Amino acid sequence: MSRGTTDRIRCVQESMKPLFAVLLLVLAGCSPKAPTFVVEGFAHAGPTCPVMTDPPDPDCADRPVAGAEMVVWGPADNEVARTKTDRNGRFTLKLPEGSYILVPQQVEGLLGTA
Numbered sequence: 645m646s647r648g649t650t651d652r653i654r655c656v657q658e659s660m661k662p663l664f665a666v667l668l669l670v671l672a673g674c675s676p677k678a679p680t681f682v683v684e685g686f687a688h689a690g691p692t693c694p695v696m697t698d699p700p701d702p703d704c705a706d707r708p709v710a711g712a713e714m715v716v717w718g719p720a721d722n723e724v725a726r727t728k729t730d731r732n733g734r735f736t737l738k739l740p741e742g743s744y745i746l747v748p749q750q751v752e753g754l755l756g757t758a
Contacts, residue, residue: 683737685746687712687729689754708733713749718742 690706697704714735716725719742729735 679741680738681741683739683746685714685735687714687733687735687748689751709751709754712751715747715749717745717747719744 687709688706689709691704692707693701693704708729708731710729710731710733712729712733712735714727714729714737715723716737716739718724724744725737725739727735727737
C-alpha cells in the first residue's frame, strides 16, 4: 500500500472513533429495562351510616375519598412511591416488577386508618 492510502485509512479510522462512541451511548440507552406495571385502585369510606338496612339506604353508600395519600413500600423496607387519590377516590401508580406493600395514610375527617 502506498503512504497516501495508509494515511487515508488511518484518517477514516480516527474519524470513526467518535461515531462509535456515540453509537455505544445510544445502544446503552436502549438496553432492555424491567417491565413496568400499572397499579390502579379506589379508596372509599364506608359504611357511612351506623346501621345497615335491607334494602340498603342509598344515602349510606360508601363514598370516594379524595386526596387520600397512598405510600408504597418495597421489599427492602423502603418507600418506593407515593400518590394521592383524585376527586373520585381513584389512584394510579407505575411500578417495576416486584412485591410491594400499599399503605394508605390517615385521612383527616375519617375514623381510623384505612
